[in-house]
Amino acid sequence: MNETGRTREMAAGGSNFIIENEVFQLYIAHACINILKMIFVAYYTVFKRFANMTFSTKEDYEGFAATMEKDDVKKKLAECDPEVERVRSCHRNDLENIPAFLVVGLLYALTNPGVDAVSLHFRVFTLCRIIHTVSYLLPLPQPSRFLGFSVGTLSMVSMAIQTLLMGKL
Amino acid sequence: MNETGRTREMAAGGSNFIIENEVFQLYIAHACINILKMIFVAYYTVFKRFANMTFSTKEDYEGFAATMEKDDVKKKLAECDPEVERVRSCHRNDLENIPAFLVVGLLYALTNPGVDAVSLHFRVFTLCRIIHTVSYLLPLPQPSRFLGFSVGTLSMVSMAIQTLLMGKL
Amino acid sequence: MNETGRTREMAAGGSNFIIENEVFQLYIAHACINILKMIFVAYYTVFKRFANMTFSTKEDYEGFAATMEKDDVKKKLAECDPEVERVRSCHRNDLENIPAFLVVGLLYALTNPGVDAVSLHFRVFTLCRIIHTVSYLLPLPQPSRFLGFSVGTLSMVSMAIQTLLMGKL
Numbered sequence: 475m476n477e478t479g480r481t482r483e484m485a486a487g488g489s490n491f492i493i494e495n496e497v498f499q500l501y502i503a504h505a506c507i508n509i510l511k512m513i514f515v516a517y518y519t520v521f522k523r524f525a526n527m528t529f530s531t532k533e534d535y536e537g538f539a540a541t542m543e544k545d546d547v548k549k550k551l552a553e554c555d556p557e558v559e560r561v562r563s564c565h566r567n568d569l570e571n572i573p574a575f576l577v578v579g580l581l582y583a584l585t586n587p588g589v590d591a592v593s594l595h596f597r598v599f600t601l602c603r604i605i606h607t608v609s610y611l612l613p614l615p616q617p618s619r620f621l622g623f624s625v626g627t628l629s630m631v632s633m634a635i636q637t638l639l640m641g642k643l
Numbered sequence: 644m645n646e647t648g649r650t651r652e653m654a655a656g657g658s659n660f661i662i663e664n665e666v667f668q669l670y671i672a673h674a675c676i677n678i679l680k681m682i683f684v685a686y687y688t689v690f691k692r693f694a695n696m697t698f699s700t701k702e703d704y705e706g707f708a709a710t711m712e713k714d715d716v717k718k719k720l721a722e723c724d725p726e727v728e729r730v731r732s733c734h735r736n737d738l739e740n741i742p743a744f745l746v747v748g749l750l751y752a753l754t755n756p757g758v759d760a761v762s763l764h765f766r767v768f769t770l771c772r773i774i775h776t777v778s779y780l781l782p783l784p785q786p787s788r789f790l791g792f793s794v795g796t797l798s799m800v801s802m803a804i805q806t807l808l809m810g811k812l
Numbered sequence: 813m814n815e816t817g818r819t820r821e822m823a824a825g826g827s828n829f830i831i832e833n834e835v836f837q838l839y840i841a842h843a844c845i846n847i848l849k850m851i852f853v854a855y856y857t858v859f860k861r862f863a864n865m866t867f868s869t870k871e872d873y874e875g876f877a878a879t880m881e882k883d884d885v886k887k888k889l890a891e892c893d894p895e896v897e898r899v900r901s902c903h904r905n906d907l908e909n910i911p912a913f914l915v916v917g918l919l920y921a922l923t924n925p926g927v928d929a930v931s932l933h934f935r936v937f938t939l940c941r942i943i944h945t946v947s948y949l950l951p952l953p954q955p956s957r958f959l960g961f962s963v964g965t966l967s968m969v970s971m972a973i974q975t976l977l978m979g980k981l
Contacts, residue, residue: 499809499810499811500810500811500812501810502753502806502807502810502811503811504810504812505746505747505750505806505810506747506750506803506804506806506807506810507812509743509746509747509799509803510800510803510804510807512739512743513743513796513799513800513803516739516740516796517796520793530732531729533782533783533784533788534785536785537784537785537789538785538786560869563869565739569738569742570850570854570907572743573746573907573914574847574850574910574911576742576743576746577746577843577847577911577915577918578844578847580746581840581843581844584840614871615871615875616871616872616874616875616876617875617876619871620875624858627851627854627855630847630851631851634844634847634848634851635844635848637840637843637844638840638841638844638845640837640840641837641838641839641840641844642834642837642838642840642841643841665980668978668979668980669979669980669981670979671919671922671975671976672979672980672981673979674915674916674919674975675916675919675972675975675976675979676981678912678915678916678972679969679973679976681908681912682912682965682968682969685909685965686965689962699901700898700901700951702951702952702953702954702957703954705953705954706955706958707954707955734908738907738908738911741912742912742915745911745912746915749915
């Protein structure tokens with residue numbers, strides 16, 4: 475494709491040159507995997523709630539556990555189910571890390587640090603989040619979850635500092 | 644505008660060609676509506692806290708409820724107000740969904756899937772989040788909140804899988 | 813650089829014209845500072861957990877406090893440490909604000925509102941988040957934390973409404 479053709483395509487489609495860029499293909503793949511992993515944890519919470527018949531509100535019990543006695547509902551609403559809370563804690567840790575990665579990963583990719591550097595940072599982060607989730611949900615003995623969390627954030631810190639140096643306050 | 648003029652504009656403004664793109668206009672509108680809806684829930688939490696005089700820290704009671712007796716403050720800090728907790732749970736569900744949508748929606752739009760497909764996914768997601776919020780805050784009987792949550796996430800899963808296919812690990 | 817050279821660079825690197833744009837340099841700097849601030853709060857939670865030997869799961873006590881007696885572990889798991897909860901509440905407020913800012917700030921910058929307007933909105937938001945964090949962690953008397961939160965969200969509301977007007981549902 476000649477230069478003018480490429481320019482026309484960029485002006486028309488707005489993004490083909492982005493989609494064809496290898497660094498962006500890496501970003502897209504890792505962003506989607508992390509988002510799908512996070513949605514899996516959300517669904518897993520719902521699964522655990524139905525498996526243990528433990529819900530968060532009165533209308534949930536009325537809608538999904540209509541035969542449960544009122545006293546049992548009151549008791550369940552006052553308590554916390556440790557299995558459900560474990561999945562929710564895992565999910566909250568995702569919320570503390572994945573949305574930040576989705577932005578800092580994109581900005582880091584935009585600074586043109588080279589495919590190898592991007593690939594390394596993204597793979598470390600994604601692998602760490604998977605280790606964190608598996609360690610939390612099974613659970614595995616510590617420090618597996620701690621390493622998943624801390625190495626993943628270090629990958630983010632590295633990307634954020636390198637990107638910050640390209641910025642201007 | 645001729646090709647060179649458009650290129651110069653892109654190089655100068657950096658984004659007019661993005662703003663003029665119909666798919667991006669859809670993205671911008673849905674992104675902002677979801678963000679504003681989420682900020683509304685944040686303000687509604689503050690409103691409920693002041694309406695019920697239920698705060699989360701000692702300095703809040705000192706600053707906003709100076710006349711309240713110390714024993715009442717201690718009691719309030721140890722308990723949870725169910726109305727405030729309801730708004731916070733609604734907000735947390737937003738946090739689990741909206742930031743992920745903001746990124747996956749943008750990436751999906753970048754894969755050029757056509758205006759109709761983008762419009763369908765975005766409208767389903769936004770409508771579902773509004774249904775979820777209304778169902779949680781009023782509250783409406785289940786499964787209205789459950790449908791709002793699950794159909795909204797399915798729209799995200801569909802976008803994430805389609806986008807993932809354009810990526811490269 | 814002539815027009816063709818710049819176009820070739822855009823097609824090749826995909827983003828230098830973005831990185832050289834003053835508004836994007838502002839965005840990159842503020843985005844990274846807010847992300848690094850949020851990661852600091854995450855690490856501070858870990859620090860507080862180790863300082864107070866208060867963890868969230870059984871395997872944490874087995875891995876990091878192996879000498880603690882079983883009854884003490886059970887008691888600690890049933891309770892909440894107010895210092896740890898304070899950092900977690902601060903972190904949660906970050907989650908409610910910073911990921912939304914990261915997206916709405918970028919979209920607002922894309923609408924070409926001028927460097928001064930972007931700079932004002934970003935500086936107000938970042939300063940407010942720092943005030944919020946300091947006010948929460950020290951803590952400072954109210955309304956310092958309340959002002960940090962509410963003025964920061966107002967900056968976001970202003971950006972979101974201005975950006976929404978460029979969108980199309």
